[in-house]
Amino acid sequence: MGKYISHPLIKKDLIEQRLYQLALTSSALKGTCLIVLPTGLGKTIVALMAIAARIGDIGGKALILSPTKPLVEQHSEFFRRALVGCTVAMFTGSVPSDKRSEMWKESQVIISTPQVIENDLRARRIDLKNVTHITFDEAHRAVGKYAYVYIAERYFKDAESPLVLGITASPGSEPEMIAEVCENLHIESVEVKGETDSDVIPYLHEKAIEWVRVDIPQGIVAMNEAMEIVLADRFEKMGELGFDATVESSKRELLDLQSRLQAEIIGDSNREAFSAISILAEIFKIKHAIELGETQGVEALRKYFDRLNAEARSKSGSKAAKRLIMDREMRSAIAMLPACNEEHPKLDEVQRIVSDQLRGNPDSRVIVFTNFRDSAEVVTNALKDVDGVSAVRFVGQASKYKDKGLTQREQAEIIGKFRSGEYNTLVATSVAEEGLDIPSTDLVLFYEPVPSEIRTIQRKGRTGRKRAGRIVVLIARGSRDEASYWISARKESKMLKTMSAMRKSESVSSVPGWKQKQGPEQEQKQKQLGEFSGEGLVVYADYREARSGVSDALEEMGVGVAMQRLEIGDYVPSDRVGIERKTTADFLTSLIDRRRELFGQIADLARTFERPLLIIEGRDLYGQRQIHPNAVRGALATIAIDFGVPIIMSGDDRETAAMIAAIARREQQDNKREVALHGTRSAMMLPEQQEYVVSAISNIGPVVARNLLKHFGTVAAVMSASREELLEVELVGPKTADRIREVVGGEYKG
Numbered sequence: 001m002g003k004y005i006s007h008p009l010i011k012k013d014l015i016e017q018r019l020y021q022l023a024l025t026s027s028a029l030k031g032t033c034l035i036v037l038p039t040g041l042g043k044t045i046v047a048l049m050a051i052a053a054r055i056g057d058i059g060g061k062a063l064i065l066s067p068t069k070p071l072v073e074q075h076s077e078f079f080r081r082a083l084v085g086c087t088v089a090m091f092t093g094s095v096p097s098d099k100r101s102e103m104w105k106e107s108q109v110i111i112s113t114p115q116v117i118e119n120d121l122r123a124r125r126i127d128l129k130n131v132t133h134i135t136f137d138e139a140h141r142a143v144g145k146y147a148y149v150y151i152a153e154r155y156f157k158d159a160e161s162p163l164v165l166g167i168t169a170s171p172g173s174e175p176e177m178i179a180e181v182c183e184n185l186h187i188e189s190v191e192v193k194g195e196t197d198s199d200v201i202p203y204l205h206e207k208a209i210e211w212v213r214v215d216i217p218q219g220i221v222a223m224n225e226a227m228e229i230v231l232a233d234r235f236e237k238m239g240e241l242g243f244d245a246t247v248e249s250s251k252r253e254l255l256d257l258q259s260r261l262q263a264e265i266i267g268d269s270n271r272e273a274f275s276a277i278s279i280l281a282e283i284f285k286i287k288h289a290i291e292l293g294e295t296q297g298v299e300a301l302r303k304y305f306d307r308l309n310a311e312a313r314s315k316s317g318s319k320a321a322k323r324l325i326m327d328r329e330m331r332s333a334i335a336m337l338p339a340c341n342e343e344h345p346k347l348d349e350v351q352r353i354v355s356d357q358l359r360g361n362p363d364s365r366v367i368v369f370t371n372f373r374d375s376a377e378v379v380t381n382a383l384k385d386v387d388g389v390s391a392v393r394f395v396g397q398a399s400k401y402k403d404k405g406l407t408q409r410e411q412a413e414i415i416g417k418f419r420s421g422e423y424n425t426l427v428a429t430s431v432a433e434e435g436l437d438i439p440s441t442d443l444v445l446f447y448e449p450v451p452s453e454i455r456t457i458q459r460k461g462r463t464g465r466k467r468a469g470r471i472v473v474l475i476a477r478g479s480r481d482e483a484s485y486w487i488s489a490r491k492e493s494k495m496l497k498t499m500s501a502m503r504k505s506e507s508v509s510s511v512p513g514w515k516q517k518q519g520p521e522q523e524q525k526q527k528q529l530g531e532f533s534g535e536g537l538v539v540y541a542d543y544r545e546a547r548s549g550v551s552d553a554l555e556e557m558g559v560g561v562a563m564q565r566l567e568i569g570d571y572v573p574s575d576r577v578g579i580e581r582k583t584t585a586d587f588l589t590s591l592i593d594r595r596r597e598l599f600g601q602i603a604d605l606a607r608t609f610e611r612p613l614l615i616i617e618g619r620d621l622y623g624q625r626q627i628h629p630n631a632v633r634g635a636l637a638t639i640a641i642d643f644g645v646p647i648i649m650s651g652d653d654r655e656t657a658a659m660i661a662a663i664a665r666r667e668q669q670d671n672k673r674e675v676a677l678h679g680t681r682s683a684m685m686l687p688e689q690q691e692y693v694v695s696a697i698s699n700i701g702p703v704v705a706r707n708l709l710k711h712f713g714t715v716a717a718v719m720s721a722s723r724e725e726l727l728e729v730e731l732v733g734p735k736t737a738d739r740i741r742e743v744v745g746g747e748y749k750g
Helices: 019-030 043-058 069-082 097-106 114-122 147-158 175-184 218-240 251-268 271-295 298-313 319-326 328-335 345-360 373-383 408-420 453-460 480-504 520-530 550-556 584-593 595-608 629-642 653-670 686-695 702-712 715-720 723-727 734-745
Strands: 033-036 061-065 088-091 109-112 131-137 164-168 189-192 207-214 366-369 391-394 425-428 443-446 469-476 538-542 560-564 577-583 611-617 647-650
Touching: 019 033, 019 043, 019 189, 043 061, 043 069, 043 131, 043 164, 061 114, 069 088, 069 109, 069 408, 088 097, 088 114, 097 114, 109 114, 114 147, 114 560, 131 147, 147 175, 175 480, 207 345, 218 271, 218 298, 218 328, 251 271, 271 298, 271 319, 271 480, 298 319, 298 373, 319 328, 345 366, 345 373, 345 443, 345 469, 373 391, 373 425, 391 408, 443 453, 453 480, 469 480, 538 550, 538 653, 550 560, 550 653, 577 584, 577 595, 577 653, 584 595, 584 611, 584 629, 595 611, 595 629, 595 686, 611 653, 629 647, 629 702, 647 653, 686 702, 686 715, 702 715, 715 734, 723 734
Parallel strands: 033 164, 033 189, 061 109, 061 131, 088 109, 131 164, 207 469, 366 425, 366 443, 391 425, 443 469, 538 560, 577 611, 611 647
Antiparallel strands: none
16 A cells, blocks of 8 residues: 655545655745646646645645636645645636635635636735745746736735745747746746656556548548639739738748738738738638648538638628638639538548447547537537447537537536546547546547647647556648648657756756846836836726736836726726726727717716826827728817817827826825725716717717707607708708618618
8 A cells, every 4th residue: 555645734545645746846845836747647736735835834825726617626626625624715707706805815725717816816805915825727828918927926026925836737849938937927946757757657657659641532632722722812912912921831920920910000000911911811711721621521611611601791790701702713612512522531530440449448438639619529420320439529618600619517517427437438629638637538539630739748648647548640641730740749849858958957047048038128117117106006997907908007106906897987096087098999990880889988987077088099090990080080079079088198008007197196195086986877867868869870979969959859859850951950961961861761671
């Protein structure tokens, strides 16, 4: 009988003692640490031992963060079972915020999704002062604006005794990305255990890897050749516009070009860039269709064309979809689909491989991974005809066109039935790759390779946990599959080399690719922020502004930001000032698509606050989206003159934050005003409601609405007036009169 971990806070005879886990725990307690450990070797157990030691030594709270609700539920169940004498709380968005606040005070160990903790921190419902340990599960996510980054920054600013543990099986192949994760989580050391380590080998099981290559059906080849003619035409048009892109351009190169085009549209109002980005959208759609046919088969391609047709018919559908569906060559290619009677040979291979596995070992568990939901459905249906196979589709929560997602409860039920044997085959998309407590499987089948070393490692980690496992990868010859396979293999090899270099490094900063972000630009930014002292100031912000960058900049300036659901405005720096923030893109989009929404928001702001203010953030308000400058000037004039709302232009989110901070300082420190929320939208008086109804018709602003009501006396009289009578009203021209008659007298076509 093996030895077990003995600790006052860990349940007796529950956790097997493994020397490599003890060594990793020791490193994790010496300082902030990133632990890289293959799937199935007990990363969560290392976190458990570190938390028990930390709480047992200095007390305080422990926080465990995981990316998804199912993972949070899984960890909660484990820690409640494993910890003795500790109150364990589970936080998700389904737990009311006021209840979370009470649970936070009463609990020693909190397990949560990061978004919930970020929101609670911003809303000042919780604080991290007494948190003595945070575990970041799937730590490789701590990049960009992911919630992990904000939480870690706040933790090291607010906590009295901070200690961080990051855990992951696959940190990525790029040293720069790993370095960014380490910097964002304040990591001081990295501990790596691999499948070749002597202390790990006894706990590993063999994983046999096979590659099965198949040929693309001839019908698909012919249809793809027809689509490639359309693709060549679109690249030719890109060249005519002066942009360097060819049929040989990789997806990465095309995405980089897309980013450059978007920058040119925003910065220089480049009309050629505007046209090119729309053509590029067509190119992505054609390339996706070609890839689907090559790697997934006829049925997946048919479903994609159905969605493309639906998008083209929709009022909100993209111009790219509409142009493609109207293109004669593209229609000819699509018309070839019914003649493609041969399904993809991958389906026959899936049936053969899964059938052989279950025939040889009826108690086996199998996971078939596929990139696309449509393929998951096709594969599941194909397996239902195979004797001895009980297959079920396992997808994410989001619902798409004619495809309803699974709720988290449904996901949990499926996993339970898979564990019990009611289902022996799971046909899953990426939702089954990361962290979920899916039972160890005997066979993992890749319907296609994925060009990501992280996802590949996570898929492989689903087998070989408790017994020997088998991995089979299907590859369509001459297709995107081959490129994806080699990309993933190269990245995985590079990741192992990076990990090896990390083992030999004395500190994180000496890892290859590490670049300290603290350059002259960052120092200058911090200097500018340091010039403003916001000590003691508080600003209410709408929770939807959490990702804007403004709230982060305010906090860096020392201004407290309390996130709330604001019914009116985006920021409230005092009891009389309400601020609506719009980026130039938001402002111009509202002029095109939702004119009433913009003016409705401004009207509510003006009615609710004594000092309303609109901040428009961004550059070149008059050049984007090909809107005539006079339309923009007219909207600004209406806001400033008719509604009496001042407008301030801001270059970026930091400039916006500096302005809000300056207003807060003037209001709260100089004018001694309090910060108070206006709970609800103030009720309109009858005249305001009447003006609101009339001005709901496009081309009618508040001034014209008042003129119409003064002239005719009632809303009913305005609506029943003839064109000639309408033209008698001041500021009502032929276009406005015609628009009123069209709205009032036109047939409703829904």
